[in-house]
Every structure is written in structure tokens, then in C-alpha cells.
Amino acid sequence: MSKRPAFGTPLHVGRPNIGDKAAFLARVEDMFDRRWLSNDGPCLQEFEEWMAEFLGVRHFIAVCNGTVGLEIMAKACGLVGEVIMPAFTFVATAHAMQWVGATPVFCDVDPRTHNIDPSLVEHLITDETTGILGVHVWGRPCDVEALEAIARRNGLVLVFDAAHALGCTHGGRMIGNFGVAECFSFHATKFFNTFEGGAITTNDDEVANRCRLMRNFGFDGPDNVVSVGTNGKMSEVSAAMGLTNLESMASFTDTNARNYRAYAAGLDGIPGIELIEYSESDRCNCQYVVIEIDETWSGLSRDELQAQLTADNVLARRYFYPGCHLMKPYASEPLRAQLPETERLASRTLSLPTGTAVDERDIQAVCRLIGDAVNAARG
Numbered sequence: 001m002s003k004r005p006a007f008g009t010p011l012h013v014g015r016p017n018i019g020d021k022a023a024f025l026a027r028v029e030d031m032f033d034r035r036w037l038s039n040d041g042p043c044l045q046e047f048e049e050w051m052a053e054f055l056g057v058r059h060f061i062a063v064c065n066g067t068v069g070l071e072i073m074a075k076a077c078g079l080v081g082e083v084i085m086p087a088f089t090f091v092a093t094a095h096a097m098q099w100v101g102a103t104p105v106f107c108d109v110d111p112r113t114h115n116i117d118p119s120l121v122e123h124l125i126t127d128e129t130t131g132i133l134g135v136h137v138w139g140r141p142c143d144v145e146a147l148e149a150i151a152r153r154n155g156l157v158l159v160f161d162a163a164h165a166l167g168c169t170h171g172g173r174m175i176g177n178f179g180v181a182e183c184f185s186f187h188a189t190k191f192f193n194t195f196e197g198g199a200i201t202t203n204d205d206e207v208a209n210r211c212r213l214m215r216n217f218g219f220d221g222p223d224n225v226v227s228v229g230t231n232g233k234m235s236e237v238s239a240a241m242g243l244t245n246l247e248s249m250a251s252f253t254d255t256n257a258r259n260y261r262a263y264a265a266g267l268d269g270i271p272g273i274e275l276i277e278y279s280e281s282d283r284c285n286c287q288y289v290v291i292e293i294d295e296t297w298s299g300l301s302r303d304e305l306q307a308q309l310t311a312d313n314v315l316a317r318r319y320f321y322p323g324c325h326l327m328k329p330y331a332s333e334p335l336r337a338q339l340p341e342t343e344r345l346a347s348r349t350l351s352l353p354t355g356t357a358v359d360e361r362d363i364q365a366v367c368r369l370i371g372d373a374v375n376a377a378r379g
């Protein structure tokens with residue numbers, strides 16, 4: 001007979017944080033009374049204003065999800081031809097470029113930061129290259145200054161996928177202000193969600209204007225279509241969720257930080273298990289608790305550990321396995337460079353459950369399960 005799992009109900013990665021339900025429902029009541037459900041409604045306008053102020057950015061353009069946001073950002077910034085980006089990211093980063101007709105050119109990552117390695121970017125530049133797309137993986141900022149210098153030297157557009165990085169800073173400045181534009185995700189699984197949603201941020205008025213037009217079919221006033229566009233609008237109900245969750249954002253971040261510290265304490269000293277670190281000097285949302293498993297010390301592989309946790313109803317995730325470059329739509333493309341660090345990371349990282357659905361006792365139990373698995377594997 002198989003043993004009973006340690007957790008009766010599954011402990012998921014990506015459980016949504018949900019702010020004050022009464023405040024949300026009141027906003028939805030008002031929305032119904034107004035009969036204004038989408039297309040630049042009052043919730044959307046308030047959400048955009050509040051977020052622009054929070055990020056200290058000139059333009060915050062809310063969109064229906066992060067992937068469409070990346071597509072609009074790419075079009076508005078003129079990304080065509082080849083775009084250099086990491087393969088160690090969620091596949092949406094690559095898909096968005098491919099979807100708008102640009103070719104992702106995958107660059108390896110820095111094993112310490114998990115972000116695109118600037119020292120390798122320049123080797124990948126060709127006559128076809130128009131831009132660099134950095135991803136602030138786990139909310140840890142890219143080496144922005146090095147990427148800016150490369151972009152400047154080579155006349156390239158620098159943009160960022162900031163899907164993980166809401167509320168994070170780099171050098172004291174909020175993510176959302178770097179490159180020509182940045183794109184956030186507010187998907188349900190992100191620590192701050194609008195059910196589905198995202199946003200493009202920029203300090204460039206022309207880019208912002210193009211993004212706003214493209215988000216709404218290229219309409220510049222009724223009947224006047226001035227550019228090609230798509231339907232990238234955020235609905236009122238999503239914006240209402242955004243306003244509600246903004247009121248709780250500080251407490252979500254505090255919970256993430258508390259959870260992170262509990263994991264750090266619980267995992268301390270377990271051989272071969274290393275928790276990724278967040279900078280002390282910059283703000284971070286700590287929404288991802290990621291461990292690296294070094295099999296030579298832990299005695300078991302990442303996949304073996306994941307399987308054991310799953311048997312105990314701890315549903316840890318292999319973000320980002322196997323790397324975009326090995327996924328079917330991209331695997332047949334000739335690789336410009338080998339990606340040993342990407343492949344190494346993709347084989348050893350595991351994201352653990354966190355957020356407001358998880359408490360410290362859960363975390364202590366998860367850490368004990370990991371410790372027991374390693375002890376058993378090492379004999």
C-alpha cells in the first residue's frame with residue numbers, strides 16, 4: 001500500500017494572492033451599475049494612474065496579459081529581424097517575438113544571476129539584429145548597465161520582460177523604467193494579479209503612443225484607424241482586481257519575504273540544496289522561492305526530488321525546463337551558441353510553493369521533506 005502524502009490537500013506553486021474580497025466585490029457592483037465593462041473605463045484609468053505613480057514611470061499601459069504586452073511592445077519598438085534573448089525563461093518570451101515575426105536568438109545566462117549574460121550578447125549580433133530582450137528572471141534585475149552599453153554601441157533597441165519584477169528595484173530605481181520599454185505580467189500565478197493581465201511601461205512618449213494605439217486596434221478616436229493593432233485591452237473587472245490587490249500589495253510582499261526567510265532557515269545546511277538569493281540593497285517581491293539541486297552533494301537529482309515531493313502533495317515546478325531553445329517550435333532552429341549554463345540550470349532548479357496560501361508550518365514541513373529525501377539518498 002502506498003504511504004499517505006504528507007499534505008492532505010496539494011500545496012501548489014502559483015496559488016493566487018487575493019486582496020480584500022469585499023472591496024473587490026464593491027468595485028464590481030459599481031462596474032455593473034455603470035454598465036462599463038471594458039475599453040478605457042474608470043477602473044482601468046485609476047489603475048493606470050496609480051501604477052504609473054507607484055513605478056515612477058511616465059507611461060503605464062495596461063494590457064490583457066503579459067504575452068500580448070510583449071507582442072505590442074515588440075511592434076511598438078520596431079523589433080524585427082533577430083532579437084537576442086535568454087532561453088532560460090518562460091516560453092512566452094520567445095513566443096511573443098516569434099508571433100510578431102522576429103526571430104529569437106538565444107543567449108546563455110550568467111549562472112549566478114540566472115539572467116542573460118551580457119558578455120556573450122555581442123557575439124550573437126548580426127546585420128539582422130534589431131534588439132536585445134532581457135528578462136529579469138525571478139525579479140532579479142538584469143545587468144542593465146552592461147546591456148545598455150551594448151545596445152548603445154550597436155544601435156540596438158533594449159527592452160525587458162519584467163513579468164516577474166513588479167515592485168523590484170535596480171540601483172534604487174523601480175523596474176519598469178529601464179530600456180526603451182518593459183513589460184509586466186499580472187497573471188493569476190504572479191504575486192500581484194489582475195486574473196489575467198499585464199502592462200507595458202515606458203518613459204518614451206512616442207513608444208507609449210504607439211502601444212496605446214496598438215492595444216486598441218490602432219484606433220485614434222472613433223472611426224479613425226491610424227495603425228495596425230490588436231485587441232490588447234485590459235477589462236474593467238481585471239482593473240478592479242488590480243486596484244484591490246494594490247491595496248494589499250505591501251502585505252503580499254511581506255508574506256513572500258517571511259516565507260523566503262522560513263525556507264532559508266529550513267533548508268540551511270541540507271547538502272546540495274541551495275536557495276537562490278535576493279539582493280539586500282534592492283527591493284524585491286520575493287515571489288519565487290527557487291532552489292538549485294547539486295546532485296553530487298544531495299545524492300538525488302532535481303527530478304527525483306520533485307517526484308518525491310509530488311508524492312507528498314507538494315507540487316513544486318521545474319521552471320524553466322528544458323529551456324526555450326529545446327522546445328519544439330525552436331529546437332530545429334540552428335543554435336548560434338551553445339547554452340551550457342541554461343541547460344545546467346534547467347536541469348537543477350525547482351520552484352517551491354509560496355505566497356499567502358502557504359504558512360510557516362507548511363514551509364517547515366516542506367523543508368523537512370527535502371531534508372529527509374536528501375538524507376535518505378545520501379544513505
Ligand code: T4K
Pocket residue numbers: 012013014015016065066067068089090092093135161163164184185186187188189197198315317319
Ligand atoms: N514572461 C515571463 C518571464 C513569464 O514568466 C510569463 C508568465 C510571461 C512572460 C507571460 O505572461 P502572461 O501572458 O502569462 O501574463 C504559469 C503562468 O501561466 C504564466 O503566467 C507564468 N509566466 C509561468 C511562469 O507560470 P504554467 O504553465 O506553469 O501554469 P499552470 O497552469 O501550470 O499553473 C501554475 C501553478 O499555479 C499550478 O501549480 C496551479 C497554480 N494555479 C494556477 C492558476 C491559474 C492556481 O493555484 N490557481 C490559478 O488560478 O504557467
